[in-house]
Amino acid sequence: xxxxxxxxxxKAEKFGAKEAEAFLIRRRKxxxxxxxxxxxxxxxxxxEGVGLRVVLDKGRxxxxxxxxxxxQEELIKKSxxxxxxxxxxxxxxxxxxxxxxxxxxxxxxxxxxxxxxEVVEMSKLMLxxxxxxxxxxxxxxxxxxxxxxxxxxxTQGIHVEEESTLLSLNLSTxxxxxxxxxxxxxxxxxxRSKDVDPERVGREASEIALKCLEHSKIESGEKDVLFSQxxxxxxxxxxxxxxxxxxxxxxxxxxxxxxxxxxxxxxxxSLSDDGTLEGGVFSHSFDDEGVPCQKTEIISDGTLKGxxxxxYSARKEGKESTGxxxxxxxxFGEKLPYTSVPRVATTNLVLEKGRKSLDQLIxxxxxxxxxxSLQGAxxxxxxxxxxxxxxxxxxxxxxxxVKGLLRGIMLSGNAFSLLEKVRxxxxxxxxxxxxxxxxxxxEDVRVIAKGSS
Amino acid sequence: MRDLKIKTNENRTPLLVTYLKNSLxxxxxxxxxxxxxxxxxxxxSLGAEYLDLRAQKIEKTEVLLKENKIEISTGILGxxxxxxxxxxxxxxxxxTKLDSIESGIKEAISMARASGKKxxxxxxxxxxxxxxxxxxxxxxxxxxxxxxxxxVSVLGxxxxxxxxxxxxxxxxxxxxxxxxxxxxxxxxxxxxxEDKTYVWTKIxxxxxxxxxxxxxxxxxxxxxxxxxxxxxxxxxxxxxxNRIEMQLxxxxxKGGEFPVVVGPxxxxxxxxxxxxxxxxxxLTLSGSIIRPLLGKKIxxxxxxxxxxxxxxxxxxxxxxxxxxxxxxxxQLIKEGKLVSLMYDREHxxxxxxxxxxxxxxxxxxxxxxxxxxxxxxxxxxIIRMSNTYVSKGDMSMEELLEGIKFGYYLVSFRGGxxxxxxxxxxxxxxxxxxxxxxxxxxxxxVSISGNTLETLNRVEGVGEDFHxxxxxxGKGQMAFVGSGGPHLKIxxxxxxxx
Numbered sequence: 016x017x018x019x020x021x022x023x024x025x026k027a028e029k030f031g032a033k034e035a036e037a038f039l040i041r042r043r044k045x046x047x048x049x050x051x052x053x054x055x056x057x058x059x060x061x062x063e064g065v066g067l068r069v070v071l072d073k074g075r076x077x078x079x080x081x082x083x084x085x086x087q088e089e090l091i092k093k094s095x096x097x098x099x100x101x102x103x104x105x106x107x108x109x110x111x112x113x114x115x116x117x118x119x120x121x122x123x124x125x126x127x128x129x130x131x132x133e134v135v136e137m138s139k140l141m142l143x144x145x146x147x148x149x150x151x152x153x154x155x156x157x158x159x160x161x162x163x164x165x166x167x168x169x170t171q172g173i174h175v176e177e178e179s180t181l182l183s184l185n186l187s188t189x190x191x192x193x194x195x196x197x198x199x200x201x202x203x204x205x206x207r208s209k210d211v212d213p214e215r216v217g218r219e220a221s222e223i224a225l226k227c228l229e230h231s232k233i234e235s236g237e238k239d240v241l242f243s244q245x246x247x248x249x250x251x252x253x254x255x256x257x258x259x260x261x262x263x264x265x266x267x268x269x270x271x272x273x274x275x276x277x278x279x280x281x282x283x284x285s286l287s288d289d290g291t292l293e294g295g296v297f298s299h300s301f302d303d304e305g306v307p308c309q310k311t312e313i314i315s316d317g318t319l320k321g322x323x324x325x326x327y328s329a330r331k332e333g334k335e336s337t338g339x340x341x342x343x344x345x346x347f348g349e350k351l352p353y354t355s356v357p358r359v360a361t362t363n364l365v366l367e368k369g370r371k372s373l374d375q376l377i378x379x380x381x382x383x384x385x386x387x388s389l390q391g392a393x394x395x396x397x398x399x400x401x402x403x404x405x406x407x408x409x410x411x412x413x414x415x416x417v418k419g420l421l422r423g424i425m426l427s428g429n430a431f432s433l434l435e436k437v438r439x440x441x442x443x444x445x446x447x448x449x450x451x452x453x454x455x456x457x458e459d460v461r462v463i464a465k466g467s468s
Numbered sequence: 469m470r471d472l473k474i475k476t477n478e479n480r481t482p483l484l485v486t487y488l489k490n491s492l493x494x495x496x497x498x499x500x501x502x503x504x505x506x507x508x509x510x511x512x513s514l515g516a517e518y519l520d521l522r523a524q525k526i527e528k529t530e531v532l533l534k535e536n537k538i539e540i541s542t543g544i545l546g547x548x549x550x551x552x553x554x555x556x557x558x559x560x561x562x563x564t565k566l567d568s569i570e571s572g573i574k575e576a577i578s579m580a581r582a583s584g585k586k587x588x589x590x591x592x593x594x595x596x597x598x599x600x601x602x603x604x605x606x607x608x609x610x611x612x613x614x615x616x617x618x619x620v621s622v623l624g625x626x627x628x629x630x631x632x633x634x635x636x637x638x639x640x641x642x643x644x645x646x647x648x649x650x651x652x653x654x655x656x657x658x659x660x661x662e663d664k665t666y667v668w669t670k671i672x673x674x675x676x677x678x679x680x681x682x683x684x685x686x687x688x689x690x691x692x693x694x695x696x697x698x699x700x701x702x703x704x705x706x707x708x709x710n711r712i713e714m715q716l717x718x719x720x721x722k723g724g725e726f727p728v729v730v731g732p733x734x735x736x737x738x739x740x741x742x743x744x745x746x747x748x749x750x751l752t753l754s755g756s757i758i759r760p761l762l763g764k765k766i767x768x769x770x771x772x773x774x775x776x777x778x779x780x781x782x783x784x785x786x787x788x789x790x791x792x793x794x795x796x797x798x799q800l801i802k803e804g805k806l807v808s809l810m811y812d813r814e815h816x817x818x819x820x821x822x823x824x825x826x827x828x829x830x831x832x833x834x835x836x837x838x839x840x841x842x843x844x845x846x847x848x849x850i851i852r853m854s855n856t857y858v859s860k861g862d863m864s865m866e867e868l869l870e871g872i873k874f875g876y877y878l879v880s881f882r883g884g885x886x887x888x889x890x891x892x893x894x895x896x897x898x899x900x901x902x903x904x905x906x907x908x909x910x911x912x913x914v915s916i917s918g919n920t921l922e923t924l925n926r927v928e929g930v931g932e933d934f935h936x937x938x939x940x941x942g943k944g945q946m947a948f949v950g951s952g953g954p955h956l957k958i959x960x961x962x963x964x965x966x
Contacts, residue, residue: 045579051753053587057579058560060846061568064545080543082564089544097540100616104537131582139584154754189755189888196757198889235723266535268638268674270681354528354543394883394895394915398674399681403915403964405885405893423891425917425964427723463723463964 018065018084020168027091028170032069032098036110036169038303038342039065040353042161045131047138049156049186052146054138057131066342066353069094074107080354108330110169114307119291119298123208126180127162134158137213141186144217148190150228151221156186158213165303165352173305181296182206184216190224197227197420198407201245201388205296205446223387223408229419231411233464239383239438240426240460241376241412247455248447249392250402251364254430256449257397259288259313260339260359261324265331268398270431271319279319280434283369286314288323290338290362297362297449304340304357311337314434325359338362366452369440373454376439378415384424384462385410385417400431406462425463433457508655511552511573516580518553518591519573519655522790524845526648527612533623533641540616548572549845554580556587562846592816594793594836600661601787602649606780607665608695611645619643622698623669626705630673633709635716637676644668645694650790658792666690666783666948667697668938671704675712682715682912684708684897685882689938689948692781711880711898718910721899725960727875728916729868729902732935734878734894736951739773740856740941741884742892742920744951747800747808748839748851748943749815757890757921758806762822763829765804767924770861773801775810777838777854783938784856784950790849791840798837800856804924808833812840812851843945852943858953861930866905868929868957875902876963878916890920915964923958931955 020037027035041063048056064082067090071077077098081090137158145153159182166176185203189196202220204211242250263269271279280286290308292298299308304326312320324332325340340357343350377385386406395402406426411418441454511519525546532539547564550572559580563572611619623641630639645667652660668689675682686704690696730738746756753759758766767773777795779785786795791813798808809819813836820834840849869877877900884894896914900907931954941949 047583050750054557054583055587055589056558056560056848057583058562058848059575059579060562062547062562062564062846064564066543076539078539078541080541080545082545082547086544093542093544097542097616100620101538101540102536102620131579135582135584152755191755196755196889198887198891266638268681354541354545356539356541390887390891391883391885391893391895391915391917393885394881394893396681396683396882396913398683399913401913403895403913405887405891405917407887407889407891423917423919423962425723425893425915425962427915427964461723463962465725465962 016084018087020065020166021174023065023067023087023091024168024170026088027067027069030091030095031071032095033072034070034110034170036068036167037065038353039166040351041164044159044161045134046157046159047135049138049142049153051154052152054135057135062351064351064353065090066355067091067094068356069098070107071098074104075099075101076104076107077101078356106331108327110171111173111304111306111326111336112171113173116175116300116307117291119300119308120293121179121207121298123180125209126160126182129160134160137184140213141184141217144214145186145188145221148221148225150192151188151190151224153186153188153217153220159183167301167305169305175301175305177300179299180207182209182211184211184213186216186220188220188224190228192228195228197224200224200227200408207294207296226410227408227420231419231421233384233411233421233424233462235462235464237459238462239380239456239458240462241380241383241385241454241456243387243454244445244447244450244452246386246389247452248450249389250395250430251450253393253395253397254400254402256361256364258400258431259322261322261328262359264322265328270398270400274319275321277319278317280314280317281437282317283437283440284314284317284434285367287312287365288337288339288361288363289365292363292365292451295363295451296446302338302340303342303352304336306336306338306340308338308362323359323361325357328359361449364450366450368442368444368453370442371439373441373443376441376454376456377412377417380412381414383412384421385412395430400429402430403427423465427461427463433460507569507573508653510570511577512655514574514577516552516554516577516655520551520791521548521653522842522845523548523651524648526646529611529616529619529645531619531623531643533627535638538620540620542616547845549842549848550576551848552576552580553589553591555585556589557583558589558848559583560848589814590817591813592820592836594813596657597788597792598659602661602663607693609693610647610665611667611694612647614694626671626701629705630671630709634713635675635677636673636709636712638674640672642670652788652790652792654792660788660792662787664786665693667694668948669697671708673708673712675716677716680716682712684711684715687938689783690781691783691785696781714910715898715912718912721876721911721914721963723964725962727872728958728961729877730956730958731879732933732952732954733880733937734896735858735953735956736937737881737884737894739858739953740853740949740951741886741894742923743773744853744856745886746888746890746920747810748853749809749811749819750851751888752809753815753818754888756888761806763832764806766806766921767801767804768927769804770927770930771801771804771924772799772859773857774799774859775839775853775856779855779950782855782936782950783948784854786854789838789840790842793836793838793840795838795854807831808837810839810851810853811837812849815851841947843947847945850943850945852947853941853949855936855950857936857951858956860932860934860954862932863929864932865955868931868955869902869905869907872902872905876900876911876914877902877907878914891917892920893917917962917964923961926959927956928959929957
């Protein structure tokens with residue numbers, strides 16, 4: 016017997032729920048993993064499960080999940096039992112109602128049809144192009160194909176479903192020469208369609224690692240720091256992308272709380288959350304509560320315009336949801352979406368690009384740092400935005416030229432106040448996980464180097 | 469989704485289906501043994517050199533208490549993870565339905581074949597085990613026997629206590645318990661049942677005084693059951709409350725290199741992040757900085773480090789790892805010398821060969837250490853730590869602080885990360901200045917970084933105390949771990965200012 020969402024919510028009502036919402040995800044994942052310079056393990060995973068939210072009187076909500084379709088009745092009973100243990104919530108707004116949906120292009124048949132040989136071949140191509148230089152060891156990586164079928168059904172009349180595909184590649188390398196070891200260098204590619212380039216990933220992962228064999232030095236101080244999209248994503252994942260959540264703002268635990276209409280960033284900064292972005296890795300027709308995805312302005316020319324909301328936090332302020340309710344977005348490990356309730360989270364966070372090229376930006380730096388990636392960004396403080404991280408790999412920029420690796424330097428400051436120190440944005444943009452952004456040049460960032468204080 | 473190339477013996481299938489139907493009632497609950505063994509022989513007949521199968525059924529309760537809003541969730545997950553070694557390469561598949569096991573086995577074998585021709589994977593031998601660790605374990609109050617109402621009420625009390633503390637502006641409590649049984653069997657004849665119980669809580673408090681916002685976190689984790697959690701919660705609340713009050717009065721640290729005294733919690737995270745990951749054999753082989761240092765001195769001779777999965781009740785403890793190897797106490801560093809890595813069977817074999825080829829000292833261990841762990845049935849096991857710690861020495865706190873003109877006393881952390889080149893970064897949420905051998909003003913938002921080998925070599929004193937804490941570690945998969953040690957004095961470490 017397969018899971019039947021309409022039946023589940025009807026039965027939940029019969030068992031005493033005032034409202035119910037069932038969410039199903041069926042996920043097929045195929046991957047080929049690289050370890051220690053060779054293909055180590057290839058796998059297929061099949062998962063299907065349902066998460067059920069029920070509401071009793073006075074907003075008492077319960078949630079339960081299961082991946083056993085033979086126990087659908089037990090699932091309903093469990094979630095009602097859990098709801099009984101919960102407290103009343105006067106802010107409960109009821110589940111969202113039907114809206115107009117616009118199909119987002121996030122499904123490609125050719126990705127679903129890929130065979131294991133094709134997936135393994137992508138890993139091989141990455142390996143081969145990374146291994147062209149014998150000083151480089153591609154030690155860890157994977158090629159991964161994911162197919163998702165999402166379905167949501169609630170007692171307010173929403174019943175929607177969507178298929179999506181995702182193809183992602185990544186490769187980590189280390190280079191070694193004469194006792195010198197590079198830090199871990201990482202390159203990736205990701206797409207909804209088959210439009211990925213394993214050879215480029217391998218080649219670039221190798222080039223960066225080789226570049227790390229040359230070393231440079233810098234004194235501590237306030238410097239120009241040029242962030243790659245990956246580095247910016249890491250910093251923002253734990254700070255900005257938390258601070259723009261409507262529920263955090265309501266709790267007054269966001270630095271941005273109460274600042275709508277105020278200037279919070281350099282005029283060069285325009286930021287939006289766009290769940291409809293063409294080709295976006297986080298683009299969907301609807302969010303995990305069944306609300307259509309949309310584009311939401313957050314910062315426009317440096318002025319704070321708005322925040323992102325799920326249905327609950329939006330209704331609390333008399334607003335409409337921005338389609339930002341997502342499940343399973345945990346930083347630790349792999350959490351299946353049906354095993355968690357929806358929470359406020361970004362879709363594609365889009366930072367508008369600038370006019371100058373990356374080369375021009377570098378050219379205009381007299382002394383600064385180019386940061387490819389960060390280590391320890393998760394120790395940043397999401398509420399205040401303060402951070403203190405290792406910039407690795409990072410390179411010296413001197414008189415408009417990128418020089419050698421800076422070993423073990425730290426950056427510290429505040430992610431929110433840094434928004435005001437944006438000097439330039441490149442015209443080249445790239446996707447890094449949830450972030451679509453240009454290279455970004457901050458001025459006066461505190462750089463702490465070893466051997467100086 | 470994929471192309472299936474394996475030819476199957478058609479005659480076998482009807483028999484199997486009948487067998488399955490008869491056995492469905494025991495799906496992840498009863499005597500699964502005969503069934504699992506049946507599958508082993510199918511796998512080997514299809515050409516697998518080695519096959520293992522983990523079936524799991526787990527129940528979880530999660531509670532999120534954020535101010536006055538409570539989210540409660542419960543769930544049951546069951547599934548089977550199958551791993552096949554064919555031609556020296558791994559194939560893995562996971563399925564959630566019992567009637568998909570056979571196709572899962574074929575998938576795993578086919579995926580291993582797709583990985584290419586002859587690979588280099590070979591497994592070190594371990595004794596076959598038949599064991600059932602399902603009764604007689606010390607679990608004081610199974611979390612499944614506690615109603616959701618009771619859990620919510622305990623967490624509500626914790627919340628109220630914290631909110632009542634001056635300066636505390638917001639509180640978030642995350643609670644998780646996981647209970648379940650796991651069945652393991654492999655084509656070598658091992659069969660293991662093990663019950664696992666975890667109770668974990670993370671308390672986050674945000675303090676605010678005018679423009680100063682500080683965050684403090686405490687985690688409680690145990691494998692001893694719900695009672696242990698009840699015993700530990702008040703102490704955690706008290707610590708966190710004090711920390712917030714202190715941090716609100718704190719000042720920003722100076723950046724630069726300073727001598728430090730590091731408390732057990734931070735020693736734990738350092739030994740986990742800075743050393744532990746480098747000594748996970750898969751990462752060592754991937755180019756970690758200790759790869760050329762097997763059997764050599766890599767730390768001050770004051771330092772002894774262990775990874776120990778046998779400590780009763782500790783958060784990183786278990787009886788068997790997910791390859792069926794018993795957990796054990798492994799000495800990694802002996803008086804400064806690197807004497808073992810943490811292995812699974814695959815990497816134990818790889819390092820046995822390396823050790824022979826390179827003539828590494830006899831004292832260097834290359835036997836499997838029981839560190840192969842998987843987050844769930846849906847992922848293959850990888851090398852993970854259990855409880856990792858520095859063993860205690862003989863110095864008092866006064867002796868450790870003595871002679872430090874200016875430095876920092878680092879007490880509690882809020883996350884850390886390490887790179888294979890030996891650099892590490894740890895965020896510190898509770899720290900104090902040390903001036904003239906005495907602990908003085910609190911400082912906030914410190915973060916330390918350095919190089920593992922340099923740092924371990926600069927250990928100048930080892931305290932006589934010992935404390936183990938609980939945590940979660942992410943390496944693509946999440947694992948519950950323990951870490952700790954005594955207080956340590958380190959000659960110099962890079963402190964990043966706020």
